[in-house]
Amino acid sequence: MPDTYEFLSFDALPAVTVTETDDKLTITAPAIPGLDEKQEVVFFLRKPTGHGIAIYLTLQPDNLKRPMVIELDKSQLPKTKELHIDYGAYVNRRAVHRSAVAQYPAAETPAQG
Numbered sequence: 732m733p734d735t736y737e738f739l740s741f742d743a744l745p746a747v748t749v750t751e752t753d754d755k756l757t758i759t760a761p762a763i764p765g766l767d768e769k770q771e772v773v774f775f776l777r778k779p780t781g782h783g784i785a786i787y788l789t790l791q792p793d794n795l796k797r798p799m800v801i802e803l804d805k806s807q808l809p810k811t812k813e814l815h816i817d818y819g820a821y822v823n824r825r826a827v828h829r830s831a832v833a834q835y836p837a838a839e840t841p842a843q844g
Contacts (some may be wrong), residue, residue, distance in 0.1 A: 744830035745776075747816050749837070756808065758816060759799045765822045768792050772820040774783065774801060778811040 748759045758774060766772070770790050772779075777783025784807075788799055808814060813836070819829035 744818070746831040746833040747818060748819070749816065749833055750811060751805075751835075754805055756803045756805055756835070758803070760799045760818050762796050762798060763820050763822070766790055766795060766820055767775045768795060772799060772817045772818055774816065776809060776814055776816050778809055779813055779815060783809045 744763065745761060750757045750759070750799065759775075760774070761770075763772065768790060772788045774786040774788065775783060776786070786801055786803075788801065813834060816833045816835060817830045
């Protein structure tokens with residue numbers, strides 16, 4: 732069965748960087764080492780309950796080694812107060828690299844006193 736993948740393992744890729752303007756959300760992730768041309772990277776934008784959307788980015792020779800950038804209109808986002816964003820890709824058809832989860836809007840840090 733040539734299309735069979737082995738058990739998925741997880742590597743700790745860094746979380747995406749999220750920047751926003753009035754109506755746009757820009758998601759930036761570093762390049763994932765070991766990927767090939769025409770391979771897909773999937774970005775998951777989901778509610779804390781798990782429901783959401785997946786965005787697939789097909790890599791081309793000119794963007795294999797560059798950061799991946801996705802720009803979305805905020806109206807395309809799942810309706811929720813908090814969004815979890817992560818990304819991943821198969822490497823060598825046997826393992827998936829998956830990132831840490833970023834929160835949007837960013838979680839507030841407790842006040843220092």
